[in-house]
Amino acid sequence: MIATxxxxxxxxxxxxxxxxxxxxxxTQGRIFQAGRALLAEGGFQAFGVxxxxxxxxxxxxxxxxxxGGLDGLVDAxxxxxxxxxxxxxxxxxxxxxxxxxxxxMERLAELYADALRADPLMRxxxxxxxxxxxxxxxRMADARAKGIAQWIERMRGSLTPPKGADTVALNAVIxxxxxxxxxxxxxxxxxxxxxxxxxxxxxxxxxxxxxxxRAAYA
Amino acid sequence: MIATxxxxxxxxxxxxxxxxxxxxxxTQGRIFQAGRALLAEGGFQAFGVxxxxxxxxxxxxxxxxxxGGLDGLVDAxxxxxxxxxxxxxxxxxxxxxxxxxxxxMERLAELYADALRADPLMRxxxxxxxxxxxxxxxRMADARAKGIAQWIERMRGSLTPPKGADTVALNAVIxxxxxxxxxxxxxxxxxxxxxxxxxxxxxxxxxxxxxxxRAAYA
DNA sequence: CGGCCTATTCACCAGCGGGTGACTTTACCC
DNA sequence: GGGTAAAGTCACCCGCTGGTGAATAGGCCG
Numbered sequence: 001m002i003a004t005x006x007x008x009x010x011x012x013x014x015x016x017x018x019x020x021x022x023x024x025x026x027t028q029g030r031i032f033q034a035g036r037a038l039l040a041e042g043g044f045q046a047f048g049v050x051x052x053x054x055x056x057x058x059x060x061x062x063x064x065x066x067x068g069g070l071d072g073l074v075d076a077x078x079x080x081x082x083x084x085x086x087x088x089x090x091x092x093x094x095x096x097x098x099x100x101x102x103x104x105m106e107r108l109a110e111l112y113a114d115a116l117r118a119d120p121l122m123r124x125x126x127x128x129x130x131x132x133x134x135x136x137x138x139r140m141a142d143a144r145a146k147g148i149a150q151w152i153e154r155m156r157g158s159l160t161p162p163k164g165a166d167t168v169a170l171n172a173v174i175x176x177x178x179x180x181x182x183x184x185x186x187x188x189x190x191x192x193x194x195x196x197x198x199x200x201x202x203x204x205x206x207x208x209x210x211x212x213x214r215a216a217y218a
Numbered sequence: 219m220i221a222t223x224x225x226x227x228x229x230x231x232x233x234x235x236x237x238x239x240x241x242x243x244x245t246q247g248r249i250f251q252a253g254r255a256l257l258a259e260g261g262f263q264a265f266g267v268x269x270x271x272x273x274x275x276x277x278x279x280x281x282x283x284x285x286g287g288l289d290g291l292v293d294a295x296x297x298x299x300x301x302x303x304x305x306x307x308x309x310x311x312x313x314x315x316x317x318x319x320x321x322x323m324e325r326l327a328e329l330y331a332d333a334l335r336a337d338p339l340m341r342x343x344x345x346x347x348x349x350x351x352x353x354x355x356x357r358m359a360d361a362r363a364k365g366i367a368q369w370i371e372r373m374r375g376s377l378t379p380p381k382g383a384d385t386v387a388l389n390a391v392i393x394x395x396x397x398x399x400x401x402x403x404x405x406x407x408x409x410x411x412x413x414x415x416x417x418x419x420x421x422x423x424x425x426x427x428x429x430x431x432r433a434a435y436a
Numbered sequence: 437c438g439g440c441c442t443a444t445t446c447a448c449c450a451g452c453g454g455g456t457g458a459c460t461t462t463a464c465c466c
Numbered sequence: 467g468g469g470t471a472a473a474g475t476c477a478c479c480c481g482c483t484g485g486t487g488a489a490t491a492g493g494c495c496g
Contacts, residue, residue: 022462022473043349046264049454066454086294131261133405143409169426172412180394188349188372192363195391198491208387208434215433216426217399240443240492267484277445282485438496447489452483459476466469 028066031056032080035073039202040121044128044158074136079138084122085147088115091155101161101215104172108151109178116182123186126179148175160218170216174209181205238276246284249274253291257316258339278373292354298323302340308384309373319379320435326369327381327392331424334400336424341404343396366393379435388434392427399423 021027027154034056039047049070051137067073089111098104115122129137152171161167185196239245242361252274256264267288271278285291307329334341347355370389379385405416413419 015425024473027473045349051451060454061456061476062474065473070454099292102400127345130345130401130405131263141406144256148410150350165429166426167423168412169422170430172410173399173426173430175410176398177391177395180398181391183348184394187348188356188359192366192390192393197284204384204387205391208384208391210457211383211429212388212391213436216430238491239446245443266482268482276443278484279486280444280448290485344458384445439494441492441494441496443490443492446488447486448488449486450484453481454479456479457477459474463471463472463476464470466467 007112012091017038024066026190027056027058027062031058031063031073032178034075037120039077039124043124043129078136078140081122081125082143083147084119085115085144085151088119088122089147089151098155098157098159100214100217101156101159101167102214104152104159105174105213105217108148108155108207109174110206112148113178113182113202113209114177116179117185117202120186123183123198126183165217170213174213177209179210181209219357221422238298242284245274245276246282249276249281249284249291250294253295254339257295258364261342262349296354299340299343300361301365302337303333303362303369306337307365307369309369314376316373317377317436318354318432319374319377319385320432321430322370322373322377323389323392323435326366326373327396327427327431328424330366330393330421331396331400331427334397335420337401338404341401344401388431392431395427395430399427 031052034052035047038051038055047061047070049063052070052073053063056062063069063073067076089108096103096107098107116126125137125140129141148171160165161170181191181194181196185202187199189195194205196205249270252270253265256269256273265288267281268279270288274280281287281291281404285294307326308382311339314321314325317324334344343355343358347359366389379388399412399414401411403420407413407415412423414423
């Protein structure tokens with residue numbers, strides 16, 4: 001059999017099968033990334049010791065050794081995501097001026113939607129949170145809630161909501177709507193008759209949320 | 219060993235283990251109900267041929283025979299739920315007068331939230347819809363969307379939304395918020411800092427949604 | 437009684453999941 | 467060089483899952 005270009009063996013390095021690197025930190029990192037990727041791609045259903053090990057290209061035993069099992073791995077991923085809101089929802093106001101508290105929440109809804117739409121992993125975790133309740137998951141949700149509260153506090157400046165407005169409840173409703181729409185978009189591409197595929201669809205959705213936010217805080 | 223009261227055998231009937239009824243319709247019904255119950259209690263994760271058979275107290279083979287497998291059972295449950303909105307979201311206006319389109323949507327939000335909060339099965343299915351996309355699930359979501367649209371159409375009377383309002387998008391946002399809050403309430407008991415346990419908490423949430431609905435359609 | 441149809445169960449398979457103990461291989465250090 | 471500890475792999479075990487083909491048990495009818 002004549003060796004084709006693809007079959008020729010590289011003279012210096014033979015990258016055909018990455019043999020074990022024997023570097024704990026790196027292997028640990030590969031397991032971690034495999035876990036993240038698996039979670040992002042298939043959700044918590046596709047998440048298991050065997051699957052992670054397969055994807056990381058190492059023995060599952062290492063997951064137990066380095067992370068103390070799946071729970072530990074989840075914890076690690078969760079901790080890594082603790083500052084997600086701060087890292088993914090920008091605080092500069094991109095040239096827009098926020099004149100009212102309603103404008104502020106409108107902007108938050110828009111930025112939050114963008115951030116979620118761009119992050120499959122976080123979307124999967126949102127779904128996970130609804131499917132079961134475990135300490136890890138609860139912690140992640142808490143961290144997100146705190147992050148959002150901080151965002152508002154930092155961006156608020158001197159803006160204040162109108163008297164008598166239940167900001168906690170109103171903001172929760174806004175965030176809830178955004179999350180639900182983003183999640184539904186992924187799996188079904190629409191929600192309650194509203195298509196959620198194209199960028200244009202999203203424009204529609206976001207401006208509806210924006211309208212409600214502005215109106216509620218008027 | 220002296221027989222205790224619990225161990226004594228009933229003279230007439232021995233209900234200790236309900237022996238097979240040999241009634242296809244009834245067995246079919248038991249499987250159906252077992253499926254519903256399992257789904258309602260543990261969500262789609264707890265849903266499997268073996269689990270259903272165990273709960274129904276019969277052999278799993280019967281699930282294949284009578285429903286053509288799990289998919290068929292899901293279909294049956296789904297079909298049964300096709301008219302859910304119509305059946306669970308009342309159309310009488312309970313003494314209240316709906317003066318504006320905003321009032322109408324406010325009322326829908328309230329009734330829809332109540333209906334969902336009272337129905338564990340439907341809540342689980344909502345979560346399921348976000349977790350994976352399959353034909354069955356898509357059909358259920360469609361049916362619900364249609365049901366809601368019908369509700370609005372029937373209750374609307376002569377009420378009309380203000381010109382320029384994107385009703386489809388605005389209504390989707392309202393429904394989305396309600397759904398997300400109900401689901402989050404079940405698993406974590408709160409959402410984005412808003413507690414969702416007591417009836418009072420729900421009053422807060424619902425009036426926030428209501429305020430937004432009214433304001434958006436003002 | 438015998439025969440038949442049907443509801444129901446049984447026994448079994450292959451596959452995959454989590455989990456663990458013992459083994460091999462490599463690097464490093466004296 | 468030898469030795470030791472860490473990195474990595476292997477070979478299992480167990481329990482459960484989905485799925486199937488054959489056997490059984492009970493009612494009904496002639």
